[in-house]
Amino acid sequence: xxxxxxxxALVGKNLAHVQERIAQACHAAxxxxxxxxxxxxxxxxxxxETAELVAxxxxxxxxxxxxxxxxxxxxxxxxxxxxxxxxxxxLQRNKVARTVHYADAIDSVDSRRLLAAIxxxxxxxxxxxxxxxxxxxxxxxxxxxxxxxxVGQVVSEMATTWPNVVLRGLMGMAxxxxxxxxxxxxxxxxxxxxxxxxxQTGVELPELSMGMSGxxxxxxxxxxxxxxxxxxxxxxx
Ligand SMILES: *Cc1c(COP(=O)(O)O)cnc(C)c1O
Numbered sequence: 303x304x305x306x307x308x309x310x311a312l313v314g315k316n317l318a319h320v321q322e323r324i325a326q327a328c329h330a331a332x333x334x335x336x337x338x339x340x341x342x343x344x345x346x347x348x349x350x351e352t353a354e355l356v357a358x359x360x361x362x363x364x365x366x367x368x369x370x371x372x373x374x375x376x377x378x379x380x381x382x383x384x385x386x387x388x389x390x391x392x393l394q395r396n397k398v399a400r401t402v403h404y405a406d407a408i409d410s411v412d413s414r415r416l417l418a419a420i421x422x423x424x425x426x427x428x429x430x431x432x433x434x435x436x437x438x439x440x441x442x443x444x445x446x447x448x449x450x451x452x453v454g455q456v457v458s459e460m461a462t463t464w465p466n467v468v469l470r471g472l473m474g475m476a477x478x479x480x481x482x483x484x485x486x487x488x489x490x491x492x493x494x495x496x497x498x499x500x501x502q503t504g505v506e507l508p509e510l511s512m513g514m515s516g517x518x519x520x521x522x523x524x525x526x527x528x529x530x531x532x533x534x535x536x537x538x539x
Contacts, residue, residue: 343532366391440477471509
């Protein structure tokens with residue numbers, strides 16, 4: 303077990319390294335570095351390590367399990383950390399109300415039934431809940447998400463059907479097989495889908511959440527605005 307000082311030093315060093323890689327990928331893609339936001343995925347570690355990441359300057363965090371998001375949100379708030387939480391994993395409807403209470407954004411919205419539940423929970427507390435629609439871009443059977451062909455219809459229904467939900471964009475995950483070339487193609491597909499839907503519906507979709515530790519450079523090259531990075535931030539712990 304590393305000491306608290308060692309954790310602090312490691313997390314600070316890992317964060318600086320990831321930020322540097324993001325800046326380089328932006329430079330290579332001819333993009334301004336502030337067009338890409340780092341979401342630190344804290345699912346691998348406890349509240350102590352997570353608090354160190356926030357102290358080091360990463361205040362946008364993602365959790366893939368609702369219970370962990372709620373618990374860490376409570377603990378970090380008690381410790382005075384200012385965090386914007388994003389729910390990035392599969393969300394069941396019985397966990398929506400508490401998640402809406404804590405989450406700045408829910409990025410993994412993958413069904414109309416979930417949208418209806420989020421809308422109701424947001425209305426109940428007088429909130430406008432920001433969301434992304436998760437799209438199954440890789441076609442992997444076990445992945446969640448809307449099929450690319452159904453997203454346009456959902457987007458055009460959003461404003462009238464779920465008025466307490468604010469759609470900010472799309473999220474996708476690359477295929478587990480096929481390596482970097484397949485990942486880059488998946489990301490390009492999501493960007494093109496976004497462009498097509500924006501021109502079809504007139505709805506702005508400013509955010510594209512794509513890219514993780516193993517493939518975020520390719521995602522940035524294809525227009526990602528939110529990279530969800532876990533393991534690279536916790537290396538060596
Ligand atoms: C775990 C997770 C990540 C982070 O993955 P790493 O490869 O560890 O960077 C990103 N997105 C989602 C949805 C995750 O569940």
